[in-house]
Amino acid sequence: xxxxxxxxxxxxxxxxxxxxxxxxxxxxxxxxxxxxxxxxxxxxxxxxxxxxxxxxxxxxxxxxxxxxxxxxxxxxxxxxxxxxxxxxxxxxxxxxxxxxxxxxxxxxxxxxxxxxxxxxxxxxxxxxxxxxxxxxxxxxxxxxxxxxxxxxxxxxxxxxxxxxxxxxxxxxxxxxxxxxxxxxxxxxxxxxxxxxxxxxxxxxxxxxxxxxxxxxxxxxxxxxxxxxxxxxxxxxxxxxxxxxxxxxxxxxxxxxxxxxxxxxxxxxxxxxxxxxxxxxxxxxxxxxxxxxxxxxxxxxxxxxxxxxxxxxxxxxxxxxxxxxxxxxxxxxxxxxxxxxxxxxxxxxxxxxxxxxxxxxxxxxxxxxxxxxxxxxxxxxxxxxxxxxxxxxxxxxxxxxxxxxxxxxxxxxxxxxxxxxxxxxxxxxxxxxxxxxxxxxxxxxxxxxxxxxxxxxxxxxxxxxxxxxxxxxxxxxxxxxxxxxxxxxxxxxxxxxxxxxxxxx
Amino acid sequence: xxxxxxxxxxxxxxxxxxxxxxxxxxxxxxxxxxxxxxxxxxxx
Numbered sequence: 001x002x003x004x005x006x007x008x009x010x011x012x013x014x015x016x017x018x019x020x021x022x023x024x025x026x027x028x029x030x031x032x033x034x035x036x037x038x039x040x041x042x043x044x045x046x047x048x049x050x051x052x053x054x055x056x057x058x059x060x061x062x063x064x065x066x067x068x069x070x071x072x073x074x075x076x077x078x079x080x081x082x083x084x085x086x087x088x089x090x091x092x093x094x095x096x097x098x099x100x101x102x103x104x105x106x107x108x109x110x111x112x113x114x115x116x117x118x119x120x121x122x123x124x125x126x127x128x129x130x131x132x133x134x135x136x137x138x139x140x141x142x143x144x145x146x147x148x149x150x151x152x153x154x155x156x157x158x159x160x161x162x163x164x165x166x167x168x169x170x171x172x173x174x175x176x177x178x179x180x181x182x183x184x185x186x187x188x189x190x191x192x193x194x195x196x197x198x199x200x201x202x203x204x205x206x207x208x209x210x211x212x213x214x215x216x217x218x219x220x221x222x223x224x225x226x227x228x229x230x231x232x233x234x235x236x237x238x239x240x241x242x243x244x245x246x247x248x249x250x251x252x253x254x255x256x257x258x259x260x261x262x263x264x265x266x267x268x269x270x271x272x273x274x275x276x277x278x279x280x281x282x283x284x285x286x287x288x289x290x291x292x293x294x295x296x297x298x299x300x301x302x303x304x305x306x307x308x309x310x311x312x313x314x315x316x317x318x319x320x321x322x323x324x325x326x327x328x329x330x331x332x333x334x335x336x337x338x339x340x341x342x343x344x345x346x347x348x349x350x351x352x353x354x355x356x357x358x359x360x361x362x363x364x365x366x367x368x369x370x371x372x373x374x375x376x377x378x379x380x381x382x383x384x385x386x387x388x389x390x391x392x393x394x395x396x397x398x399x400x401x402x403x404x405x406x407x408x409x410x411x412x413x414x415x416x417x418x419x420x421x422x423x424x425x426x427x428x429x430x431x432x433x434x435x436x437x438x439x440x441x442x443x444x445x446x447x448x449x450x451x452x453x454x455x456x457x458x459x460x461x462x463x464x465x466x467x468x469x470x471x472x473x474x475x476x477x478x479x480x481x482x483x484x485x486x487x488x489x490x491x492x493x494x495x496x497x498x499x500x501x502x503x504x
Numbered sequence: 505x506x507x508x509x510x511x512x513x514x515x516x517x518x519x520x521x522x523x524x525x526x527x528x529x530x531x532x533x534x535x536x537x538x539x540x541x542x543x544x545x546x547x548x
Contacts, residue, residue, distance in 0.1 A: 188546075189545065190545065225541065225543070234544050234546075235544055235545070237540050237541070253539075253540075255532060255533070255536075257528075258528075258532070261529055279544055288543065288545050289544040290546035291546075309521055368542060369539055386529060387526040387529065390525055391519040391526075394521055398518065399510075399511060490507065493510075497512060
């Protein structure tokens with residue numbers, strides 16, 4: 001009997017031309033393939049890479065992927081079939097080069113710096129290929145599309161982060177949010193959506209990023225309504241909350257009640273860098289629920305106020321859609337948010353998910369709930385911040401009449417450091433800048449209400465996000481460049497009413 | 505009327521004006537057991 005498994009696998013890095021699709025990198029498995037081949041996610045990825053201008057694919061034959069190794073340890077190592085514990089990794093580049101050029105980049109020591117710059121400038125991210133016949137698409141990080149959509153809408157991706165990639169001694173970097181296909185062994189849609197959602201916030205909080213296998217285990221520790229944990233039969237919303245807590249975060253669970261409410265929540269959390277998991281249900285009312293991860297926003301014009309008794313606008317009305325990681329489709333899939341009247345007459349928020357090259361929605365669902373993994377110390381709910389903001393902005397519209405009907409508010413959380421680092425551009429006096437930077441106590445995350453006049457900021461109110469009630473927790477009101485000095489006395493009176501420090 | 509009183513009244517009046525919106529958003533936060541039990545497991 002030959003000795004099995006004692007030899008190390010061979011490896012190389014091969015250069016291939018990207019011809020518009022990725023099917024050749026994912027060979028069809030032998031035997032009966034129960035679902036369609038190539039998988040939808042592979043076809044989607046090919047189209048998306050085409051949009052990014054991909055020209056070259058580097059294939060790293062041997063790659064140890066932490067997430068996959070955990071999957072193997074928990075599940076696949078006990079299968080009859082001998083699954084390898086390593087993967088392949090594909091790297092995508094927007095410049096065309098061949099094997100000879102790649103070799104030259106690696107071995108020409110004199111032009112190493114030039115080679116590193118060339119590779120980084122054209123790097124479009126990576127995709128891990130798992131040796132799982134039915135679900136080969138593993139951890140994938142690609143950049144987002146540009147800030148302007150063809151329709152003229154603006155794209156904004158608040159929940160992405162930089163990923164460092166090591167390839168043949170080169171340090172490469174790509175900014176995005178991790179995506180992968182569900183494998184139905186250790187993960188279903190809810191697991192992969194939560195895995196993506198937690199990737200940015202756990203890193204920022206210095207926590208260990210859980211693998212899909214660890215998420216499924218944590219979700220099943222205390223509650224198993226589906227009977228067995230593995231193979232994964234999906235998660236309930238309660239299990240998603242449990243796994244989020246196991247990761248050292250807290251789940252904010254927001255039932256979907258109306259389009260206005262839902263887009264206000266999505267705008268605030270995504271602008272704060274927190275990726276929400278969306279629980280959706282087919283519009284038909286039949287079929288099982290599904291989970292996706294929201295990564296970015298599509299915004300148009302801010303809509304006018306519909307209540308004639310009010311004199312402000314809500315920035316959340318500018319949100320018309322989302323970019324989501326849908327593990328049945330691919331990363332950054334476009335989804336429209338629309339108001340939908342269900343058969344029972346109830347008005348709901350509907351989510352229409354589209355392919356990148358098609359105008360017709362691939363799927364129509366309604367939104368059931370939004371689950372956002374957030375740091376534990378972020379206690380003040382967004383709804384409470386908005387409650388304070390509504391009253392404040394309406395009062396400002398009355399007190400500063402030249403801005404009435406054009407004054408806009410928005411709410412989000414921001415790290416103290418990020419806010420302070422931008423303060424030099426606020427137009428504050430020297431005394432005001434020193435006061436804000438050195439003499440004002442702020443929580444690590446502040447609840448931020450921004451009042452603007454559609455073109456430039458007027459003033460901000462900073463709230464202590466570690467508190468539970470918004471009203472007694474105003475730390476400071478910060479005047480911004482757009483607020484004329486004639487209104488400063490009234491702003492001082494507003495600050496006094498909130499027992500907040502005024503910074504001008 | 506002093507400027508302090510004018511601002512106080514403006515804030516109170518605004519608080520009353522937005523009360524219906526605030527109430528609606530607060531009520532939307534209530535979570536039911538039914539929602540917690542929703543299972544998410546779509547395969548493709």
